[in-house]
Amino acid sequence: MTNDECPILIGLGCASAAGAAEIIALVNACLLEAGCDADQITGFATHSRKRGSLALMQSASHFGVPLFFLEDDELAPGLPGTCEAVAASAGPLHLAKRKSRYATCAIAFCAADYSIPPLTIAAMAPSTLSTSVASA
DSSP states (O other): OOTTTSOEEEEEEEOTTOOHHHHHHHHHHHHHHHTOOGGGEEEEEEEGGGTTOHHHHHHHHHHTOOEEEEOGGGSOTTOSSHHHHHHTTSSOEEEEEEEOSSEEEEEEEOOTTOOOOTTOEEOOOHHHHHHHHHHO
């Protein structure tokens, strides 16, 4: 399997001021820089403290992938930032942290033995997200 075929996990971090458009633009820029395609994304992942982030949920929905929330003990050790530690929980880091104004992104190749963390998936249908945004 070549790098352009290998499944990837997108690790994200963000401030509460981050919007979905900013996160989507950052992910697209990182994919381009890393030589990866959106079809390779197995999911977005972030720290569990970001469970309430509508922008992260909207971004995952935009790419049609699940959003995983990881606890401290599920993060890869020895990495300085949230997005890198989250991404590297799946396998080797491919693109180190890149930053926009309010968000960070890192990309890791998923190891052959990587499995999706249980009970950490946020799944919202796009129509639910639209309703949430409209009522906010």
